[in-house]
Amino acid sequence: MSDPTQPVTQPAARGVGPAAFSPLYQQIKALLLQSLDHGEWKPGEAIPSEIELAARFQVSQGTVRKAVDELAAEHLLMRRQGKGTFVSTHHEARVRFRFLRLAPNEGEPQPAESTVLDCRRVRANAEVARSLELKSGDPVVAIRRLISFSGVPTVVDDIYLPGGLFKGLTQELLGEYAGPLYGLFETEFGVSMVRAEERLRAVAAEAEIAGLLNVSPGTPLLRADRISYTYADRPVELRTGYYLTDSYYYRNSLN
Amino acid sequence: MSDPTQPVTQPAARGVGPAAFSPLYQQIKALLLQSLDHGEWKPGEAIPSEIELAARFQVSQGTVRKAVDELAAEHLLMRRQGKGTFVSTHHEARVRFRFLRLAPNEGEPQPAESTVLDCRRVRANAEVARSLELKSGDPVVAIRRLISFSGVPTVVDDIYLPGGLFKGLTQELLGEYAGPLYGLFETEFGVSMVRAEERLRAVAAEAEIAGLLNVSPGTPLLRADRISYTYADRPVELRTGYYLTDSYYYRNSLN
DNA sequence: AAGTGGTCTAGACCACGTT
DNA sequence: ACGTGGTCTAGACCACTTT
Numbered sequence: 010m011s012d013p014t015q016p017v018t019q020p021a022a023r024g025v026g027p028a029a030f031s032p033l034y035q036q037i038k039a040l041l042l043q044s045l046d047h048g049e050w051k052p053g054e055a056i057p058s059e060i061e062l063a064a065r066f067q068v069s070q071g072t073v074r075k076a077v078d079e080l081a082a083e084h085l086l087m088r089r090q091g092k093g094t095f096v097s098t099h100h101e102a103r104v105r106f107r108f109l110r111l112a113p114n115e116g117e118p119q120p121a122e123s124t125v126l127d128c129r130r131v132r133a134n135a136e137v138a139r140s141l142e143l144k145s146g147d148p149v150v151a152i153r154r155l156i157s158f159s160g161v162p163t164v165v166d167d168i169y170l171p172g173g174l175f176k177g178l179t180q181e182l183l184g185e186y187a188g189p190l191y192g193l194f195e196t197e198f199g200v201s202m203v204r205a206e207e208r209l210r211a212v213a214a215e216a217e218i219a220g221l222l223n224v225s226p227g228t229p230l231l232r233a234d235r236i237s238y239t240y241a242d243r244p245v246e247l248r249t250g251y252y253l254t255d256s257y258y259y260r261n262s263l264n
Numbered sequence: 265m266s267d268p269t270q271p272v273t274q275p276a277a278r279g280v281g282p283a284a285f286s287p288l289y290q291q292i293k294a295l296l297l298q299s300l301d302h303g304e305w306k307p308g309e310a311i312p313s314e315i316e317l318a319a320r321f322q323v324s325q326g327t328v329r330k331a332v333d334e335l336a337a338e339h340l341l342m343r344r345q346g347k348g349t350f351v352s353t354h355h356e357a358r359v360r361f362r363f364l365r366l367a368p369n370e371g372e373p374q375p376a377e378s379t380v381l382d383c384r385r386v387r388a389n390a391e392v393a394r395s396l397e398l399k400s401g402d403p404v405v406a407i408r409r410l411i412s413f414s415g416v417p418t419v420v421d422d423i424y425l426p427g428g429l430f431k432g433l434t435q436e437l438l439g440e441y442a443g444p445l446y447g448l449f450e451t452e453f454g455v456s457m458v459r460a461e462e463r464l465r466a467v468a469a470e471a472e473i474a475g476l477l478n479v480s481p482g483t484p485l486l487r488a489d490r491i492s493y494t495y496a497d498r499p500v501e502l503r504t505g506y507y508l509t510d511s512y513y514y515r516n517s518l519n
Numbered sequence: 520a521a522g523t524g525g526t527c528t529a530g531a532c533c534a535c536g537t538t
Numbered sequence: 539a540c541g542t543g544g545t546c547t548a549g550a551c552c553a554c555t556t557t
Contacts, residue, residue, distance in 0.1 A: 030534090032544075032545060032546090033545075033546070034545075034546085058522080058523060058524085059523085059524070060522090060523090068546080068547090069546060069547045069548070070547090070548090071545095071546065071547065071548085072545085072546060072547080074524090074525095075545085075546090077524095082337070083519060084519065088523095088524065088525090089523085089524080089554090089555090090523070090524045090525065090553065090554050090555080091522080091523055091524065091525095091553070091554030091555035091556080092522095092523065092524080092554080092555060092556085093522090093523060093524075094523090094524075107518060107519070108518055110518075204517070204518065204519055205517070205518040206515070206516070206517055206518070207515070207516045207517070207518060208513040208514070208515060208516075209464060209486060209509070209513060209514040209515075209516060210486060210509035210513050210514070211466035211467070211484035211485050211486040211487075211507070211509050212466070212484055212509075213484050227482075229466035229467055229468050229484035229485070230466050230484070231464060231465060231466040231486070232466075235518075252466070254464070254465035254466050254467075258463040258464060258465050259463070259464040259465070260461070260462070260463060260464075261461075261462045261463075261464060261516060262459070262460070262461055262462070263362060263363055263365075263459065263460040263461070263462060263490075264338060264339065264362070264459055285553090287525075287526060287527090288526075288527070289526075289527085313541075313542060313543085314542085314543070315541090315542090323527080323528090324527065324528045324529070325528090325529090326526095326527065326528065326529085327526085327527060327528080329543090329544090330526085330527090332543095343542095343543065343544090344535090344536090344542085344543080345534065345535050345536080345542070345543045345544065346534070346535030346536035346537080346541080346542050346543065346544095347535080347536060347537085347541095347542065347543080348541090348542060348543075349542090349543075
């Protein structure tokens with residue numbers, strides 16, 4: 010593997026072939042992503058200044074700037090004028106907000122109360138394996154949790170994580186921890202959720218879920234199937250959420 | 265109103281007050297938005313080249329570039345290397361795709377078959393008025409339509425538009441027109457939908473909607489309440505969509 | 520005062536599409 | 539050959555934060 014401290018070669022893949030050719034700033038961006046993925050800079054920390062990065066990669070500050078601009082636009086980095094550029098962290102509200110889409114019909118958002126109902130190590134079935142790019146039977150962690158707002162049960166989440174990445178994850182650890190789940194994944198296991206794809210459907214509540222949400226079986230629920238990805242675009246979480254959209258809704262912006 | 269051909273003043277609002285100060289490129293962006301809103305360049309057309317715009321606004325090409333970059337990132341403009349920069353149009357698939365979120369569980373997306381069930385001029389009730397920033401009782405156009413895929417009824421849309429902006433809009437006109445509704449709004453009424461906010465919930469189908477979708481009353485439906493905005497960020501459409509998420513799902517990306 | 524990111528400029532050159 | 543957007547550079551200056 011290449012040393013990320015190495016400078017980048019200027020012309021770089023400007024071959025005659027139909028493929029190839031990547032702008033310098035894209036190469037810089039890829040190197041920065043690699044450093045993020047390897048944990049060279051941790052969430053919440055500052056990355057080196059633009060001038061330092063320019064020296065390290067042997068390019069102009071403007072080229073570094075363009076690479077950082079894109080990473081900031083994707084919310085992987087956050088720029089703060091006068092202070093520096095920081096690695097985004099789920100311990101900050103703005104990031105959490107992007108992954109928690111529920112908002113109340115009326116009034117201010119209330120803090121979420123999370124209860125872990127179950128956490129066990131199981132073997133991936135075909136669907137989980139496919140979603141997480143594992144093999145059927147590979148070890149995964151299965152978590153079920155209930156989220157309430159102001160004491161009202163509102164969400165049931167079924168979460169599957171690759172066993173290899175989450176070695177010491179137990180129900181006990183989850184119970185001790187207060188705060189967003191993705192924050193724990195970040196600090197305890199070095200896994201940063203950076204992006205996710207969701208598929209939303211309306212479904213009738215099955216008996217088990219209905220019981221947890223304290224509604225009748227058959228009640229319409231919003232079901233969100235999510236796959237979350239890390240820096241390197243590897244899928245690292247499969248999550249199915251059942252949302253009771255009685256006094257909450259799922260907000261979305263079409264840009 | 266200011267003449268958009270006028271150059272921009274350099275220092276511009278760099279006062280001592282706590283407010284004020286807007287970077288040059290933001291001022292250029294605002295002027296471009298104004299030109300788009302006034303229809304100086306129509307959807308599908310090219311805007312002037314960066315060099316021309318730089319001369320017109322008396323700034324460097326780099327500053328124009330940054331303004332155009334932002335508008336392109338928001339999908340209001342589309343850049344095509346070697347050809348120019350074009351105003352986005354709903355007659356192109358990429359734009360339509362951003363506002364039509366349904367995808368089939370299996371197989372390729374099928375073309376939507378749209379049937380207009382109703383189109384009448386009514387007076388805005390309190391909710392419609394609030395959403396469209398009108399007064400209660402103001403004239404609005406109310407449209408109900410059914411969308412089917414491969415002959416299967418899948419979506420019922422209830423749409424409300426400000427009467428003032430959509431003068432000649434009749435069921436007949438809608439019937440004659442083949443293609444996306446937003447494309448018609450664009451070409452026939454000069455109203456470009458640029459951005460939208462949605463609130464998603466799971467609801468039980470009421471009798472009327474259920475009948476149209478050919479399902480039993482009480483069937484869970486995904487309900488999407490949408491407000492769409494134009495260049496100037498004025499709300500110009502209120503839409504409630506009822507989606508049958510049996511063999512289709514609502515796709516969403518969390519970035 | 521020093522260091523960070525933010526803005527603006529001017530110029531050179533490249534890649535793409537059209538003439 | 540020409541015009542378009544795309545990349546890269548170098549330098550100046552501004553705004554914000556910390557020392």
